Amino acid sequence: MADALDIDEKAKGWRGSREVWLAAAREAFLESGIDAVKIQPLASRLGLSRTSFYWFFEDRDAVLQALLDDWEDTNTRRMVQASEAFAETIAEAALNVIAVFLPGGGFESRLDLxxxxxxxxxxxxxxxxxxxxxxxxxxxxxxxxxxGFPSGEADVRARTMYLVQIGYISMxxxxxxxxxxxxxxxxxxTFTGQAPTQSELxxxxxxxxxV
Structure with a gap:
């Protein structure tokens, strides 16, 4: 049924959508690197015409910028939100951030890499x-x-915590x-100087x- 719908949509001149083209660009990027993000291969991947691309993006540079914007929104925004989330202790705040980097936490390690x-x-x-x-x-x-951490200590602890997480990804x-x-x-x-309580864990x- 879905295949028939796809064929019918294409027969009517379906051009996809910005989201569809961006998702294809992202998939190609993750699979094969930035050199794989080119208009004709994306069109072939989607089974759409090359000209359909230009309904949503001015050129290849525009879709590359969209990929960068998507990365910022997916990873940086979610990490910042986690650091700002409510916590009663610094240990709980650290757990909020760590959770983002775990499976299902929202931070996409493959995309960052x-x-x-x-x-x-x-x-x-x-x-x-x-x-x-x-x-x-x-x-x-x-x-x-x-x-309440002094500024110098806050900086070093933040760097230690963040660079460990990025090290997991980069390595x-x-x-x-x-x-x-x-x-x-x-x-x-190690990151905070404070062990989390059992209830926090x-x-x-x-x-x-x-659980």
């Missing part, structure tokens, strides 16, 4: 990555500031989720789907 790889080919993208890193670090410094660490969860209380204590485990 792909954009960082792209940054090696483009000064413009490298500048975007640097800005995003600073935005994320600033949010985490503010999180530590909120709990493509393959770690059993159970083992990672087991390590998290000690990570929190229980809420965290419930949030990430590990």
């Amino acid at each position: 792909a954009v960082r790889g792209w940054a090696h080919q483009s000064d413009t993208v490298a500048a975007s990555v640097n800005r995003a890193d600073e935005t994320r670090l600033a949010a985490m410094r503010t999180m530590f500031d909120r709990f 493509q660490v393959q770690e059993d989720l159970g083992l990672r969860l087991k390590r998290i209380p000690d990570y929190v204590k 229980d809420r965290f485990h419930a949030r990430v789907g590990m």
Whole structure:
């Protein structure tokens, strides 16, 4: 039924949508890198005409910028929101941020890794990555500031916490989720100087789907 609908839509001149073209660009990017994001291959992937692309994007540069904007919205925004989420203690605040990086937490590690790889080919993208890193670090410094840490210490703790998370991504660490969860209380204590309470861990485990 779905296939018949697709054929009918194409017969009527269906051009897709901005979201459909962007999703195809993102999939190609994650699979094969930025050089795979080209208009004709995307059209072939979608089974649409090349000219349909231009209803939604002015040119290839426009879809590349949309990919960057999507990355910012998916990863940077969600991480900043997590750092600003309500927490009674700095340990709970750290757990809020850590949860974002776990499966289902909203932060897309493959996308972050792909954009960082792209940054090696483009000064413009490298500048975007640097800005995003600073935005994320600033949010985490503010999180530590909120709990009364001196500015220098807040900066170092924020950097330690963030760079560990990015290290997991950049090194493509393959770690059993159970083992990672087991390590998290000690990570929190290292990052914040404060061990999470059992009730904080229980809420965290419930949030990430590990009861």
